[in-house]
Amino acid sequence: MEEGKLQVQPNIKKIKLKDGIERDYIDTYEKLYWIVNKRFKEQKEKHPNAEPIINFARLIISLDDRLHPVPFWIGNLCGKIEGIINLGKESDLIPDKRGGISVKDQIQFEIKYKISFADSIIYLMQFWNTKFLKYVTFSGTKFLGLSYIQNSIFFEDVRFEKNDINQNVDNDYNLPVDICNIMFVGNTFKKTVTFSREDWKDARKICFTGNVYEGDVCFMHCSFFDYNKYYYDFSSSIFKGRVIVSSDLQLPSNERLYRNDYLNNYNLFSHINFFGSHFHKELNINNVMIGDICMRNCHFDDNVTISLNYYDTISKLDFSFSTIKSLLFIDSDSGGINGQPIKLSNEISFSNSLITKDAFILIRNINNEESIKRAGTLDFSYANILGTVTIQDSKLDRIKLDKSTLIGDINIENVETEYDSRESIAKIKNEYFQRNDIVNLLFYKAKEMKYYSEHLDFKYKFITNIFRWFTRNWFYNTIGICFLPILLLLSLLPIKSLEKVREYTLLYLNRISNSFGMSWGQGVLFTCVTAWLFFALINTWGVKSTPLFVWGWNGSESFGEVWKYYLHMFYLIDFKDKFNDIIKDGIIKHEGIKLNALGDTLFFVSKIFVSYGIYQTISAFRKYGK
Numbered sequence: 001m002e003e004g005k006l007q008v009q010p011n012i013k014k015i016k017l018k019d020g021i022e023r024d025y026i027d028t029y030e031k032l033y034w035i036v037n038k039r040f041k042e043q044k045e046k047h048p049n050a051e052p053i054i055n056f057a058r059l060i061i062s063l064d065d066r067l068h069p070v071p072f073w074i075g076n077l078c079g080k081i082e083g084i085i086n087l088g089k090e091s092d093l094i095p096d097k098r099g100g101i102s103v104k105d106q107i108q109f110e111i112k113y114k115i116s117f118a119d120s121i122i123y124l125m126q127f128w129n130t131k132f133l134k135y136v137t138f139s140g141t142k143f144l145g146l147s148y149i150q151n152s153i154f155f156e157d158v159r160f161e162k163n164d165i166n167q168n169v170d171n172d173y174n175l176p177v178d179i180c181n182i183m184f185v186g187n188t189f190k191k192t193v194t195f196s197r198e199d200w201k202d203a204r205k206i207c208f209t210g211n212v213y214e215g216d217v218c219f220m221h222c223s224f225f226d227y228n229k230y231y232y233d234f235s236s237s238i239f240k241g242r243v244i245v246s247s248d249l250q251l252p253s254n255e256r257l258y259r260n261d262y263l264n265n266y267n268l269f270s271h272i273n274f275f276g277s278h279f280h281k282e283l284n285i286n287n288v289m290i291g292d293i294c295m296r297n298c299h300f301d302d303n304v305t306i307s308l309n310y311y312d313t314i315s316k317l318d319f320s321f322s323t324i325k326s327l328l329f330i331d332s333d334s335g336g337i338n339g340q341p342i343k344l345s346n347e348i349s350f351s352n353s354l355i356t357k358d359a360f361i362l363i364r365n366i367n368n369e370e371s372i373k374r375a376g377t378l379d380f381s382y383a384n385i386l387g388t389v390t391i392q393d394s395k396l397d398r399i400k401l402d403k404s405t406l407i408g409d410i411n412i413e414n415v416e417t418e419y420d421s422r423e424s425i426a427k428i429k430n431e432y433f434q435r436n437d438i439v440n441l442l443f444y445k446a447k448e449m450k451y452y453s454e455h456l457d458f459k460y461k462f463i464t465n466i467f468r469w470f471t472r473n474w475f476y477n478t479i480g481i482c483f484l485p486i487l488l489l490l491s492l493l494p495i496k497s498l499e500k501v502r503e504y505t506l507l508y509l510n511r512i513s514n515s516f517g518m519s520w521g522q523g524v525l526f527t528c529v530t531a532w533l534f535f536a537l538i539n540t541w542g543v544k545s546t547p548l549f550v551w552g553w554n555g556s557e558s559f560g561e562v563w564k565y566y567l568h569m570f571y572l573i574d575f576k577d578k579f580n581d582i583i584k585d586g587i588i589k590h591e592g593i594k595l596n597a598l599g600d601t602l603f604f605v606s607k608i609f610v611s612y613g614i615y616q617t618i619s620a621f622r623k624y625g626k
Contacts, residue, residue, distance in 0.1 A: 025060045033080045057118040071124040083113040117141045146181045153188045161196040184208045191215040198222040207233045216241040223268045231273035246286040290314045297321040304328040308342045316346040324359045332365040341368040344376030352382045359387035366394035446516035453507035513616040520620035527613030531569040534606030542599020
């Protein structure tokens with residue numbers, strides 16, 4: 001059949017599927033040539049001045065030679081359909097019984113006009129080494145079988161809309177059903193590529209790797225999710241224009257949608273792999289739920305903005321091994337319900353990344369609500385931070401800075417979190433030290449000492465567990481005071497293997513006496529409790545004669561006498577004499593209670609602890625004046 005020339009009309013069956021669209025069933029190339037040329041001729045007759053369209057819309061293209069499926073191959077369309085041209089020689093094509101392939105890697109074919117595959121069902125589409133000079137649309141297209149568009153150039157816009165990559169074919173007509181795999185590989189897109197209202201649920205079936213996008217790429221109202229946790233592959237691509245992932249669904253300003261209603265009408269952007277891609281311009285992700293997005297080993301030359309809504313969540317964002325050169329912004333959006341947090345359930349990772357000196361990373365409003373527990377991790381381990389990282393108004397399970405290089409700035413403001421290592425805390429502490437920020441410096445210094453005391457490891461694990469048990473909370477800290485004499489005795493022994501016991505004892509005392517210099521109230525409490533503890537011990541086991549008091553309530557007058565003796569514990573100069581004073585008829589007489597050997601020992605130790613408590617209280621009072 002010659003180009004543009006109509007044969008006698010073949011017998012083409014019309015099929016109306018459940019979606020209500022009537023399609024022509026095409027099972028031979030002759031039928032395909034006839035119907036496309038017929039449509040082309042009708043266009044010219046009705047609209048002679050309009051730009052023609054190669055119209056593959058509303059077709060079921062399932063070519064079959066009775067033995068096996070035949071690919072829908074562009075080489076078989078050259079010279080048969082107007083506007084589809086073979087730029088090479090016929091000898092450059094090697095046909096086979098599956099349709100034919102091109103032996104060249106260079107551009108072989110050219111499509112001169114707009115081309116539409118809207119609402120068609122296409123089996124085994126194979127368009128290789130092709131120049132698409134005009135607009136291309138795959139709107140409502142169902143791809144079945146292995147479909148290739150590879151090593152081609154698209155000079156105008158390309159649109160993918162409501163495409164079905166699953167086997168959702170109405171088999172009442174005994175249509176063939178085949179596993180779908182779409183391969184858009186190694187192509188160049190000169191202008192805008194739009195993915196609109198796509199709902200993909202099987203990542204093993206789709207691949208857009210190694211493409212160059214010179215215009216914008218827009219993902220509008222799309223849901224990408226794979227239950228088997230495979231990735232939709234956009235890896236090793238170059239994005240020279242903007243990349244926009246967005247939905248225009250807005251929450252009411254004065255009320256919230258029910259969560260189920262929201263999820264049923266909203267977008268999920270998950271299991272997307274951009275590994276090794278280069279983003280030359282902006283990446284904007286707005287008003288979508290983020291599942292698992294891999295951006296490992298990527299380059300970001302321009303801004304990255306992730307602005308989400310109240311019901312949006314982030315499971316995992318992986319920027320590890322990437323280079324960030326500009327602003328990277330993760331925050332709740334400014335529209336909808338202002339100030340609502342983003343829910344992070346898993347991790348945002350910048351591990352092993354390079355954050356250049358001109359880069360600025362701002363992350364805020366993560367899990368920042370009273371009803372939300374701390375969750376999620378920010379991972380900057382092994383990263384090279386030359387620019388600025390700011391984390392604000394968030395509740396995180398952990399921040400990791402282990403083995404990172406911090407040359408730039410890091411700001412952590414109003415963040416409730418823990419850290420993965422003492423090294424991470426020390427990096428933040430040193431950052432505030434360089435700025436002479438005394439308030440935050442003292443806070444992170446105390447936090448560093450607390451972490452160090454809680455993670456001090458001993459040779460034997462059961463000993464480590466015992467000491468960590470004492471650091472669980474204030475109640476266990478108080479119980480641990482009873483074991484202080486043992487710790488002190490062990491610390492005095494000149495045995496090298498007890499070095500960590502001495503270290504732990506020092507840290508424990510600093511923790512319970514004034515919370516590493518942060519709490520003067522804890523210092524007062526420590527001083528009073530240790531004074532009372534030694535007073536009670538001396539009274540019980542340290543006297544030779546009648547004790548100063550007996551346990552129980554004997555009236556306020558008796559309590560007052562005991563209280564005065566207890567206050568004598570705070571005298572540091574004539575400490576022992578005051579303790580032994582007995583008052584008779586208003587005259588102080590140095591006679592009465594005598595201490596035994598244990599009493600003298602406890603008396604001596606109590607003087608050390610009370611003096612230490614007073615010093616720690618004063619030290620905490622002066623924490624901002626040091």
